[in-house]
Amino acid sequence: MKKIEAIIQPHKLEEVKEALKGIGVDGLTVTEARGHGRQKGHKEVYRGQEYVVDLLPKTKIEMVVPTARLDEIVATLVKAARTGKIGDGKIFVYDVVDAIRIRNDDRGESAL
């Protein structure tokens, strides 16, 4: 089992969700996040007071998937989330030790 953590542009969320649904991925968790990588922030001015805003709004998607499907899912995600510009985000993949379905104690990949 692998955990996929993807930080994407908020306006790409719908496209990514549709694409994942299209290949039969239905479990995911979405969080509104703020952050930056190489992308620079912007400047705001209020009555002469300048603020550099470098933490920009992002969307974080988390999902745990069977190892066999990892490459396919990552490829789909990248394709749907990419605009080609700085700020598109990043995907991180982790090993997962176990998964438990709270409702009925299912364990491992059958709990996904």
Place this chain on the structure above:
Amino acid sequence: MTRTTLMRTLLFIGLPALLLGQDPATQQKIAELEAKVSAAQSAGDNGWMLVSCALVLMMTGPGLALFYGGLVRKKNVLATMMQSFGLMVLATVLWALFGYSLAFGEGSAFLGDLRYLMLNGVGADPMPDYAATIPHQTFMLFQLMFAIITPALITGAFAERMKFSAMVLFMVLWSLLVYYPMAHMVWGKGGLLNAFLGGSIPCFDFAGGTVVHITSGVSALVCALYMKQRTGFGVEPMKPHSLVLSFIGACLLWVGWFGFNAGSALNSGALASSAFTATHFAAATAAAGWVLMEWLHSKPSVLGGISGAVAGLVAITPASGFVKPMPALLIGFLAGIVCYLMVVKVKAKFGYDDSLDAFGVHGAGGTFGALLTGVFATRAVNSAIAEGKGGLVDGNAGQIVNQLIGVAIAWALAIAGTLIILKICDVVCRGVRVGQAEEVEGLDLSQHGEEGYNLEA
């Protein structure tokens, strides 16, 4: 028409009229008609003045509450609104009990007496010295709305850090020590600066440049200096949490200001129209002036536009019933630039934390407007001005000196009064500022036990 035919015509019309006039029944009819005409005028004036009262109250709530509320961080939005709302409650009760009397009773040159204590004798009959065609009660109400918004303006300077208890005490004392004396000096019968009711130094202040904006703006500066900066000032971001709220508030202020200035004509006649025009024009050019200044360095902002409009409304307030439309355009434009410089350059240079720029807009704009009133006031607009006693444009340069004296008195009273009051509040409330932990938590929770936005609810 030749002169003889004119005379003949006049005789033809005039003679029978003269004969009829001697008939007692006709005389009675004419008297009845005159009474009806005067009652109609009174009803018209009273209608406009009651609307003006409501408009000016709307400037404080929700106008100023929204304008200021949007400018603070979201943890302080309710506390900031409560400060304006608190004045709607406090100032009203004080006014009814003794405030109106101390401001508008005849008294001395500096303060009214107690003849109108508990509004004794303030009823349906007009008080001809102040406003001959409306009930005295309407005049009292109109002036009350000014006594509400003036202290409310100060709250912008100490936003996000003052104890609610200290604020309440401050406002009671400030009304007594600063507002009532100043209102009496400028507008009260026999007041020192009253240009039309026997003041020895005739200072023109149509709707409150000295009484409202200098007193509140300068007191605001004293508060900002006395109470020091907010925790985290210059380090943490302190962005306005909702310019949408501020925008709505500023537009309500603009509309409400028609009651403030045009209502200060105290009737619904041509002077009200003239003040209305000057008010609107100055707001427009001031917004343009402020935004143009911004545009030179960065982007033309919404906050700049609404701040400029308010600055223009402030500056035209003392002048609104005395100046023609073109000078109003100019006064507004210059005020937009002056207040921009005060807020953006001067404040940054000295580093005082006048959080929502009560001094930069009201203190500076009020002073600037009061002085320019001495330049552009003209008898052509306001016939109450005596021949040769207008401003510089009427050839009376001395009026600028009168204005200067009025400005100086307003500044001095505001500085001395506010310092004394802050000292008293400091002792009585064991500090005027909230504790640092409370300040970080936000005044909404620490002072009022509630939050403005319960998004999880």
